[in-house]
Amino acid sequence: MHENDISFLIRKASFAIHTALGPGLLESVYETLLGHELRRAGLEVKTQVALPVLYDGLRLENGFRMDLLIENKVVVELKSVEVLLEVHHMQLLTYLKLSGHKLGLLINFNVPAIKTGIFRKVNGL
Template identity: 85%
Template sequence: MTQKHENDISYLIRQAAYEIHMTLGPGLLESVYETLMCHELRKRGLAVQTQVALPVVYDGLRLENSFRMDLVVENKVVVELKSVEVLLEVHHMQLLTYLKLSGYKLGLLINFNVPLIKAGIFRKVNGLPEQSASSAQSSASSAG
């Protein structure tokens, strides 16, 4: 079994979000979108963990259940789901903090409460190496 690259996983995650949003649209609870995303990602053959505990270590003190990441896909990509009227800067910072604390290199912030889902998907990186030109081109063409 071959390991998928973060960018390939990201493509499948975005594809699942598009499918759900096209079918059901905005306005559902975040917990509903989380369940549906898990279903769609598993249909695509991806391993998905939900509500993954993320400890914080500070000055020798370890806080075990400080945060919960909504989804971790293929043990490589963090997905933070929202269903809010407006994403705030704190939502973006939350995902960046999760990436920093967990050591994962790629995260997606997805807000389903938008008219067009592509306006609600944000990619965040934490030291992810540059992708090849062919991957970059296919990712760019699939994002639009």
């Protein structure tokens, strides 16, 4: 399945969850529910995926944790915050660079309309 097709299913599931429950829940709740919805759609979902960091011969095995990795292709970083900061966007771009994945979605569920809380980031796609 192509990254764009996976992205569509992630956005569809995010809309369903946000429509049913709205904003204001903890990020961990949205992570669990999104994983559930995507698995029901037949996708492979990994949560809290360790992302090693290599620097000057040193390897940090758990340098970062990606919230969700879908089909080993699309990285999803979830937030439930009042305001997304530039650092949140940079965090996802760093995950894409370090992991070698080409597509990521930054999703902030703490918004009145979920379409305003979804941001697509690419790394050579």
